[in-house]
Amino acid sequence: MDSRELLVDTMSELMWERGYADTSPRHVRERSGVGQGSMYHHFSTKRDLALAALERNIADLLPAASELDGPGDPMARIEAYLMRPRAALKGCKVGRMTQDPQVREDPVLLAPVARAFAEVHVSWVRVLREAVAAGQLRDDLDPEQLAHTLMAVLQGGYVLAIAQQDQGPFDDARAGALALLRAAKPNPKINRRK
Amino acid sequence: MDSRELLVDTMSELMWERGYADTSPRHVRERSGVGQGSMYHHFSTKRDLALAALERNIADLLPAASELDGPGDPMARIEAYLMRPRAALKGCKVGRMTQDPQVREDPVLLAPVARAFAEVHVSWVRVLREAVAAGQLRDDLDPEQLAHTLMAVLQGGYVLAIAQQDQGPFDDARAGALALLRAAKPNPKINRRK
Numbered sequence: 121m122d123s124r125e126l127l128v129d130t131m132s133e134l135m136w137e138r139g140y141a142d143t144s145p146r147h148v149r150e151r152s153g154v155g156q157g158s159m160y161h162h163f164s165t166k167r168d169l170a171l172a173a174l175e176r177n178i179a180d181l182l183p184a185a186s187e188l189d190g191p192g193d194p195m196a197r198i199e200a201y202l203m204r205p206r207a208a209l210k211g212c213k214v215g216r217m218t219q220d221p222q223v224r225e226d227p228v229l230l231a232p233v234a235r236a237f238a239e240v241h242v243s244w245v246r247v248l249r250e251a252v253a254a255g256q257l258r259d260d261l262d263p264e265q266l267a268h269t270l271m272a273v274l275q276g277g278y279v280l281a282i283a284q285q286d287q288g289p290f291d292d293a294r295a296g297a298l299a300l301l302r303a304a305k306p307n308p309k310i311n312r313r314k
Numbered sequence: 315m316d317s318r319e320l321l322v323d324t325m326s327e328l329m330w331e332r333g334y335a336d337t338s339p340r341h342v343r344e345r346s347g348v349g350q351g352s353m354y355h356h357f358s359t360k361r362d363l364a365l366a367a368l369e370r371n372i373a374d375l376l377p378a379a380s381e382l383d384g385p386g387d388p389m390a391r392i393e394a395y396l397m398r399p400r401a402a403l404k405g406c407k408v409g410r411m412t413q414d415p416q417v418r419e420d421p422v423l424l425a426p427v428a429r430a431f432a433e434v435h436v437s438w439v440r441v442l443r444e445a446v447a448a449g450q451l452r453d454d455l456d457p458e459q460l461a462h463t464l465m466a467v468l469q470g471g472y473v474l475a476i477a478q479q480d481q482g483p484f485d486d487a488r489a490g491a492l493a494l495l496r497a498a499k500p501n502p503k504i505n506r507r508k
Binding site for chain 1: 497
């Protein structure tokens, strides 16, 4: 791996673990083993390196969200995406950037985060519309709103899990969301009670 | 206001704005106008001051959650609490602590955050059970899970709003959650279609 690659990799790990404000160029050099001269050859500021690392973290996140795009049964895709294995105590590589004071205040660092969430939102809206069209969800629900609700369940689930140092609240939050979605089926035409 | 009070107030503001890791004792002294000697008289470390400020932030948060406890119609209390005015771009005073690297790694600082979320969870479970008992929610939904779902909607809504620098995704997330809860009514005994 070349030293540029190694720096981006290391910064992306450190931003996930410690955020941006609390990660110093020295942390990056110590963990990557790349020297100061080489670091400043590739990235003239910590912020430049952080931008590259953020793009890397987003590139890791988006393929998972593209599972929402199908093919297959829309509600099954929703369930698969909501319930896929996620290490809740590590938090979301991208979402946690919003809580970093130096990222919040820097429109250039916040822009890729906003763009990534907007892309995931598009995938959510599409699959929710398909679920409505397939008769799996009531047609008086608003897919644009509901997409934000389900994204928030995951992002907020990380917050609850980290607070309790327990994966449980994250798993509860998404299981509860799935149960609500299932309860929001249109009233059945055929009543199958025994 | 005495200088101890002023220090706790200032630290509580700064932790909301900048988190813990990125707030230095100098920030606190500059904003509060309290001198170094007086500061160390009241709090021997930044961590001691942070603990007092965290307790203050939790004391601000919990009365709002106690609105869930009633009296009155359970679903109306749920709606009132979900939809109460919240400045989404400022984030949650307590929830944001989970994203602070130095808080995450410090069991003593994390403990009051865990305790506050556990208290809010108790209030949510109680009102959701009452809504089930009142025939406002299906009885196959699990109030323990759903309580975490709704807490996550709010906590995650802050993340989405900050990412987009827009209150909209937060308001969408909670409106979508409320629509799902309303869709999760038991099937009506009397069909009022015109």
